[in-house]
Amino acid sequence: MGGFIEAFHEGGIWMYLILVLGVFSVSIFLERVVYLFGKASVDKDRFLANVQRAILAGDLNSAVNYCSERSAPLTNIVRQGLIAVMNKGKEDEVQTAMDVASLREVPLIERRTSFLPLFANIATLLGLLATIVAMINAFKSVAAVDPSQKATMLSGAISEAMFGTAGGLIVAIPSLLAYAFLASKTQRILDDIHEVSVATLNLILQNREKFSK
Numbered sequence: 001m002g003g004f005i006e007a008f009h010e011g012g013i014w015m016y017l018i019l020v021l022g023v024f025s026v027s028i029f030l031e032r033v034v035y036l037f038g039k040a041s042v043d044k045d046r047f048l049a050n051v052q053r054a055i056l057a058g059d060l061n062s063a064v065n066y067c068s069e070r071s072a073p074l075t076n077i078v079r080q081g082l083i084a085v086m087n088k089g090k091e092d093e094v095q096t097a098m099d100v101a102s103l104r105e106v107p108l109i110e111r112r113t114s115f116l117p118l119f120a121n122i123a124t125l126l127g128l129l130a131t132i133v134a135m136i137n138a139f140k141s142v143a144a145v146d147p148s149q150k151a152t153m154l155s156g157a158i159s160e161a162m163f164g165t166a167g168g169l170i171v172a173i174p175s176l177l178a179y180a181f182l183a184s185k186t187q188r189i190l191d192d193i194h195e196v197s198v199a200t201l202n203l204i205l206q207n208r209e210k211f212s213k
Helices: 002-010 013-039 044-056 060-068 073-086 091-110 115-142 147-206
Strands: none
Touching: 013 115, 013 147, 044 060, 044 073, 044 147, 060 073, 073 091, 073 147, 091 147, 115 147
């Protein structure tokens, strides 16, 4: 542990910048996990079955209330479409209401995730820069020492310099894996929203006569 801390300090200010990026990456990952797997996560099949049951029964109030029980992007979008139907909106007005809700909800799903690959790239470049700077300083230092000590001193300096690259990769690799993990979950949520929205809209249009009574 002491050797790691010493190598960290040898990397200079670059290592602190890499550490900051690592902290930001972890913070974003944890926040996105809580949101995507918590608030934004909805059992698509169960939700769709309950909404369809209410629509087929002609009970839009029950469908809206069910959507309101939990605030999630999927439920909020469908609720806006149902409210538009309750307000006697035409087909294009119902679609517009759902589209407007999507424009508001989708950015919340995709928010901040794109910073992870950015931080990964910056961490890698900072690690490389830390190594290059350390190597330059090492070669400058060995130029003024006794020739018999150059090999030993240079090998030690190179070993310390490589910690810069290692530090950057330690942050970059988990950040990219975290991005892939979150991007997969984000895409699944967006696919569910599209599927449920289309299915709900089609069902509403097919049973429109039940709501005009």
